[in-house]
Amino acid sequence: MTPVSTVETSSAAPAQDPRQRRLETAMKRHQYRPDALIEVLHTAQELFGCLEPKQLLHIAHSLRLPPSQVYGVATFYHFFSLEPKGVHACVVCMGTACYIKGAAQLLSALEQATHIQAGDTTPDRQFSLGTARCLGACGIAPAVVFDDQLEGHQTPATVYDRLHTCLSGTP
Structure with missing residues (x-):
């Protein structure tokens, strides 16, 4: 897995992906509040199946949080996965x-x-x-x-x- 710190930090996300639009809607519903991080991570995990470094950076930027904090939460809780799971x-x-x-x-x-x-x-x-x-x-x-x-x-x-x-x- 690529460390979060070495991934491109562009906040631009593919707007054509319906999953990304749903994630954006979820963050907007939470008013982009930093205290909604776990709820947003749950939504991203449900939509994408795992939390890839690019997605974590996008969430960090959108919620105005340091990427290290988002990565720390994503790796602390066992529910979250940074790699795709099996069928x-x-x-x-x-x-x-x-x-x-x-x-x-x-x-x-x-x-x-x-x-x-x-x-x-x-x-x-x-x-x-x-x-x-x-x-x-x-x-x-x-x-x-x-x-x-x-x-x-x-x-x-x-x-x-x-x-x-x-x-x-x-x-």
């Missing part, structure tokens, strides 16, 4: 209840099956693997989120089956 995603809860009930084994099974580590995306951009401190689903530990669907009482076999279902496109 399918899995997040393994690593909270205490889930960890005690086998979350590490679930993560290991997924890492072995996909040949990637937590926080990475497969080279074909089909699958991203992540972890969370806590999903708030302790009663169904160990819990995993596959493509925004919370699933509890998981085992290495069930996560492997779910992974196969995601990647094969079969129900």
